[in-house]
Amino acid sequence: MPNPPPRPGRQARAAAPSEPGGAAASIAAVAALAGVSTATVSRVLNQSKPVNAETRGRVEAAVAQLGYRANPFARSLISGASQLILVVVPDMANPFFAEIVQGIESVMRRHGYNIVLSVASGNGPLDPVYDRLTDGVISLAHAHSQRSGADGTARRDVPWVACSEFMTGADMPYVSIDHAQAAMDAVQYLLNRGHRRIALITAEEDYAWAQQRRLGYETALQRAGLPVLPAYVRVARGTDYGDGSDVAGGLLTLPEPPTAVFAVADTLAIGAIKAFRRAGRRVPDDIAVVGFDNVPLAQVFEPGLTTIAQPMRELGAASAELLLAQLTGEQPPSRVLPHALVVRDSG
Template sequence: MSRPPSRSSPVSVFAQRSARAGQARARSQQAAQRPSISGVAQQAGVSVATVSRVLNGHENVRPATRDKVLAAIDASGYRVNELARNLRTAESRLLLTMVPDFGNPFYAEIVRGIDSVARQHGYFMLLCDTGADPGRERSYFDMLRRRRADGAICLDPATIQQALGDASHALPWVACCEFDPSVGVPYAGIDNYQAAGDAVRHLLARGHRRIGLINSDVDYLYARLRQQGYLDALSDAGITPDPRWRMNLNSLDYEAGAAAAAMLTQQADAPSAIFAVSDTLAIGVIHGLRSVGKRVPDDVAVAGFDDISLAAQIDPPLTTIAQPMRELGETAARLLLQRLANPQAEVPGVLLPHRLVIRRST
């Protein structure tokens, strides 16, 4: 025989209601104890509106004030309700960084610079490996079209132009390192023509007349500019560049540099110095020369480009053109935030200074 359903006693019902009320009070107290935007403002000695501008990445906040607000946010543990804000503002607070080759250490410090500025302004950064493939670039830009991301920084804009054509102008992105001023997209980079000329003039000053060039694919603007800087520096010194001294590669990795160096040394009148347009190529060149019994710099001098961390560690340490990698990333991120804050504004391109770092490879 089944038992009739039991009924809760008045005492147990009262206990359950009291427990629920206690839980509600505890949740209310926890919410009251959570850091608030007004608490951050009070701690930083600014208005709530100023804290809001810092959190939303607006540029009209003095750097010292922004630093004070960010310090107060860190100290208080305040966290923005990202979901609520995104629904309210139709923002994702996500920035894409498109890198063509994760294996190239040149990009690492640039990415750190981008991420640093993004976090300071309340954004997250998503690192995208494009492999210099137009289809993959297009799929990432679809995230911008669908508002899954707010903006993008691209380190391979030539591929973007190939993937998107004229449609790329309507999307919020900036170029970093590789750029084309005629495209009309904000950029952060260096003067590649002048930098390459500086490297070649250094080799000329060391007494070299037969200077080889190991270059990237001339479909890239930076490769064309560095090549022209090389050619003009030789011409200005009264040297007619020998086409046999130049090699264009479709790879920037160590193995490609080593193979190219071995081929250059097989010539009857081989170069006594080699300028490579990236440090990864130049480091490969040093290994390639060593493999065929050539000493650096006694037999062949070598200069590179970028000043990645490994450049100072190899034997012999590499003479190179130093790019301000961290600053390039930070500048590109700030340009993108300016574009997002005011889509109608004319955001300029920025050229940062390079410098020649002389080490024992020349």
């Protein structure tokens, strides 16, 4: 017995596999429903070439009916652009970097880009997958490793922007503050308060910003006619709260302990305050503490932390703007943003 002829509309029904629970619709299904070629569908979706209004309307209606969603990775192979930006951070647990990333994302999303985070500890390599797929890079990692891979070879020739951490004289545009001047302002504040025994808690100086902040500390003391005493300079293993606690206690064992401490990061400063409290010292009565960054915790921590405020979200937003300019073929100049001293209760 011959098979019955197909019912009217049965074939069209099978071409719409995007119903709940079904498979994703294909670009071919969109083209068939709209009565156009797949190339025309691609032109409408990517806005790569003009399409007349009537045809565009049919394609858009078919996309809506089928629930079609383009594969961004397949589209990137055709267009050469992924709409993804790689953001390299040394440590996502540090609130300073998290604030900058929010600034980057706020600008990039408005321009149709998504960001991908890669945590590059020390001189470790970037994620090789995302390094190949992204359209550009914003790096907060070590300045000397920003352009080279794990094997020391140059990375892809894509737009790069350095944020906060940068190398003087490099061809990479950057957004930062004047770290040395900011540190001088912090130490000068302590000098103006009458302190003469001022210690420094710094980080490993493979970071350029740590070098510059130490330079600012030393310059402020020298201008005041005070020596830079090695015993008053303590280098933490990292920038976590515990790293600040670990090195702060030793300052109290000196024959003449400091009356004030400048820490190159708020996280180190807060860790130092906790160590001083455990040792029975009152902040700021027995020892004053000034930090650097103005992370959100600095305001709510007790005592409120006197600190140098970096415009963290503005740093991220400005970095995104520089990268967007590069993506359009411009060569934007680097930018140095203003900092401010925020006086609270710790110093």
